Structures are given as structure tokens and as C-alpha cells.
Amino acid sequence: MAFLLAIEGADGAGKATATAAVVAHLAAQGLSACALSFPRYTDTVGGWALGEYLAERLPRAVSPQAAATLYALDRFESRAHLVDMAARHDVVVFDRYIASNMAYQAAQVPDGEAEALMTWIARLETGQFALPVPDLSVYLDTPLAVARTLIAQKRRRSYTDDTYDAYEADLGLQARVRANYAAMADAAMLGEWMTVETVAHAALRPPEMIAAEIADAVIGRLEG
Ligand SMILES: Nc1ncnc2c1ncn2[C@@H]1O[C@H](COP(=O)(O)OP(=O)(O)O)[C@@H](O)[C@H]1O
Numbered sequence: 001m002a003f004l005l006a007i008e009g010a011d012g013a014g015k016a017t018a019t020a021a022v023v024a025h026l027a028a029q030g031l032s033a034c035a036l037s038f039p040r041y042t043d044t045v046g047g048w049a050l051g052e053y054l055a056e057r058l059p060r061a062v063s064p065q066a067a068a069t070l071y072a073l074d075r076f077e078s079r080a081h082l083v084d085m086a087a088r089h090d091v092v093v094f095d096r097y098i099a100s101n102m103a104y105q106a107a108q109v110p111d112g113e114a115e116a117l118m119t120w121i122a123r124l125e126t127g128q129f130a131l132p133v134p135d136l137s138v139y140l141d142t143p144l145a146v147a148r149t150l151i152a153q154k155r156r157r158s159y160t161d162d163t164y165d166a167y168e169a170d171l172g173l174q175a176r177v178r179a180n181y182a183a184m185a186d187a188a189m190l191g192e193w194m195t196v197e198t199v200a201h202a203a204l205r206p207p208e209m210i211a212a213e214i215a216d217a218v219i220g221r222l223e224g
Pocket residue numbers: 009010011012013014015016017018150151153154155198204205206207210
């Protein structure tokens with residue numbers, strides 16, 4: 001069974017870029033690594049429904065619990081693929097995983113209900129849906145203003161032509177998501193975390209440098 005690494009963070013934090021760079025860095029160190037990105041918009045029923053939801057094409061309001069269940073369903077439908085990839089590699093790098101669901105859906109309920117919703121999601125995904133807990137989650141900490149600029153540079157998405165999807169357009173949501181990630185990392189929810197700052201001396205760090213910091217942490221744990 002591979003080491004399971006989850007790259008987490010707000011929209012535009014640089015997760016896809018860091019994921020690809022970590023896979024390349026691990027490969028250069030002789031480890032077989034692969035990436036798995038969630039949601040899988042074009043591979044699962046849950047993923048397709050999520051594209052419709054994020055592009056605001058669903059004809060009904062979607063509660064945080066319903067959204068959480070769709071994201072969890074996308075991973076449940078991907079479970080056999082995930083297990084197969086884990087059997088064939090040393091490291092699987094997730095570009096978003098269960099913690100995304102906890103951070104984003106808990107950001108959409110009143111403060112007093114957030115912790116209970118996080119626990120409910122963790123139990124649904126790791127209990128009922130038997131998805132593995134990651135060995136290490138990385139919180140990519142990117143300031144909101146920088147992340148806005150980076151979102152605008154992203155390639156076109158499969159589900160929308162808009163620059164910002166429904167979640168990205170909501171600045172209050174993005175701020176609460178950041179706070180939730182910081183709290184989850186502090187409390188080691190869903191296993192061990194490390195926080196990686198993507199900006200240093202007022203400039204974005206090169207992806208290779210960010211990836212080296214993350215890959216070294218993985219290699220340290222594999223050797224230790
Ligand atoms: N460290 C970095 N330095 C410069 N540009 C970056 C960096 N990380 C990401 N980017 C750019 O920012 C945009 C969004 O990055 P991406 O990895 O897709 O973010 P996310 O997956 O978190 O939404 C992309 O155009 C990417 O090339």
C-alpha cells in the first residue's frame with residue numbers, strides 16, 4: 001500500500017501545480033508516484049453532478065450536507081481506482097481529498113454547527129465509504145489576494161467558462177475555508193498535517209522549491 005499524501009488548500013492556492021511537481025520530484029528520487037485529483041468531473045456520477053452544481057446549473061438549492069455527500073460519492077465511486085493506484089505505486093498524491101469536503105462544507109453552516117458537520121463528513125467517508133485516511137496532509141497556505149490572481153490564470157475548466165466558479169466567487173467562503181484548514185492542521189484532524197507557505201519575501205516561491213519541501217517530508221516518513 002502506497003504512502004497517501006493529500007495536497008490541500010483554498011482555491012488558487014497552487015495545489016495542482018504542487019501535486020505535479022511533487023510527483024516529478026519523487027520520481028527523480030527513484031520513487032514511483034502518481035497523482036489523483038478530486039473531484040473527478042468526467043469520471044463519476046458524483047463528479048458530473050458536482051460540475052453542474054459548481055456552474056450553478058442545478059435547479060434546486062444544494063445544502064452543505066447534500067454537497068458533502070456528492071463529493072463523498074465521487075470518492076466512493078473512485079475507491080477501486082484509488083486502491084489500484086495505491087497497490088502499484090510508492091506514493092499517491094491527492095490534489096484535494098476528504099479534508100476539502102470538511103473545510104468547504106463546514107464553511108457554509110453557522111459556526112456552532114461546523115465541528116459536528118466535519119465529524120459527520122469524516123465518518124461518512126472513512127467509515128461508511130471505507131476511504132483510507134491520508135498518511136500526511138499538506139495545507140498550502142496562500143494569501144487570498146495572491147490566490148485570486150492565480151485563479152484568473154487557470155486553464156479553462158471542463159464544467160464552466162466563468163473565471164470564478166460558485167465557491168471561488170464567494171470571498172467570505174474563501175476566508176472561512178482558510179480558517180478551517182488552519183484549525184484542522186492545528187488539531188491534526190484526519191491524521192498528520194504540515195503547513196507549507198507558498199509566498200516568501202512577498203513573492204511566490206518556485207513550484208520546485210515548494211515540491212522539494214513536501215517531498216522531503218514524505219521521504220523522511222518513508223525512511224523513518
Ligand atoms: N508557486 C507558483 N508560482 C507561480 N505560479 C504558480 C505557482 N503555483 C501555481 N501557479 C499558477 O497559478 C495558477 C493556479 O494554480 P493551480 O495549481 O491550478 O491552483 P489550484 O489547484 O490550487 O487551484 C496556475 O496558472 C499555475 O501555473
